[in-house]
Amino acid sequence: MSNDLVLRVIGRLLIPFILLFALYVQFHGDFGPGGGFQAGVIIAAGLIFFALTHGVDTARKVVPDWLVETMLASGVLIYAGVGLAGLLFGGNYLDYFVLDHNPVHGQHRGIFWVEVGVATTVSGVMLKIYYMFASRSGSED
């Protein structure tokens, strides 16, 4: 499939829009359907589409394994970090009310960073799963 010119060109055209749509889903999650999980899956889908059309090895150069592992770990850390920020500002764990002078703005700020964490981890995990399946093509085991 990676030699198909039509797919490659269409892929290159579409992937920026897929990633942009992921960002829309990510940031519009406060007001409508969407959020970190869905956005993370869409980001990963865009990158997996690239891997399908250009080959896993090329994809591994763009998004290397260490980056994927960093993503899946740092997302959880961002989420937990928001919780700890609540502690530092004098609230309970995961307390968003204290993250801003205005408690409603605090809630917005808290959920924003939590969703960033979720998107990072989810896209990292999806890519990791894809890489692991793609690299199992009979060479090892």
Place this chain on the structure above:
Amino acid sequence: MSLAQHLPALQVVLPLISAPLAVLLRRGAVAFAIVTAAAWTAFAIAIALWLQVAADGAISYHIGNWQPPWGIEYRIDRLNSFVLVLVSGIAAVVLPYSRASVEREIPRESHYLFYAMLGLCFTGLLGITITGDAFNLFVFLEISSLSTYVLIALGRDRRALTASYQYLIMGSIGATFIVIAIGLLYLMTGTLNLADMATKLAAIKSTRPVLAALAFFTVGVSLKAAIFPLHQWLPNAYTYAPSAVTALVAATATKVTLYALIRFYFTIFGESMVFKSLPLPEIMLVLSLFAMLVANFVAIFQTNLKRLFAYSSVGQIGYITLGLSFDSVHGLAASIMHLVNHGIAKGGIFLLIGAIVATLTTRQGMPPAPTFDRLAGLAKQMPLTCFGIVIGGFSLIGVPGTAGFITKWHLILAAIEKDQWWLVGAILISSLLAVTYVWRFVEVAYFRAPPAGSAPRGEATYALLIPAYVLIAATIWFGIDTSFTVDTALDAAQLLMHNSR
């Protein structure tokens, strides 16, 4: 802001953070240091919480500052502060041990992932114990179960994969049943907070969905806790998992799910519904007797030492459910104290078996299975290790002076209190079976000549022996000084029985 006030959250969050940090830093040694530090901090926090609860009563912590029943509440009382000390204590002992054992059993490049999984595993177990929210409990159950599947599959024996898969299937069925039960309860009460659920259930106790929830929950937890006859996954999982994992899982995972069972029976459904209007005590009694007698009997015929003690675990879980079936303060207290008394003894034994496996392993070689023909005459070469296993075995038998005796004593008291003298006989018979399987090890290790042509082997390294001996010493300590185990268990049992009437 005082830090002490946030200990309930930090209890779970610090181990949780240690796992992604271990992945992020990608170095086996660094990952080990971080997760070990998290385990020790968690242990310190658990002790602080236990002291705090003992002094001032239950603690309620509101995650995100949302008041219960809307928000997630962490609620710590006498019962779960006790289990928290067990889980974090075992993790604090197993982690230093794991370094030396993992080096021989797991490929170097995946060490950091192993420690991350270990961190996630005890995060999940601590979370199940501390939370006061039904759905949160399910999420932590999944965190601990999923990481346990991975940890078991990391065993070097190829059969570890099938063992893990078998556990995955059984565990997923169990988890599904538990979430169905929680769903039904949510449907009937409109709340997920355990305390709130309990008050709302009082009016609708004998409705069919609530009874169905009770049935689903009982079966789901029985699968997870390996209550006879749903224990089929356990012997394989314990046998083929890496040594450190076997010790951690055997000492904590089944205990925590049994804690969840006690919590749901006594706090949510209420003792009168579970034990008075349904034939559950009788069913539990029969199954416990089967576990105590059949599983201990099967253990005698095992040729693999790890498998032998895995079957013994099924038997020991029988004692815990036997205590529950009495439906009395003493019986419940015996169950609660046996969570710890059995956890430390079995944890210590599996750590020592791991020390044997590690010592028998040649560099870069496959770790051999600890079968009896390999163990012949071992006591001369590894006297400390074998002696430790025998002491742990004494606790499983219930020899006076060990922690196991204390549980059996209270179980027998509870049986006599109910005028069930024949049960005293059953407990003694199952103890005799335990004597038999421990004797098999003694006979092979102490009285049989080593196999001809085997290389002389030295004692296990201190890195393996010291953590194991901490647990073995604890079984002796809790057999003599029972102020921690018995007093907490009795207190917790009284509170549970009192609140659920």
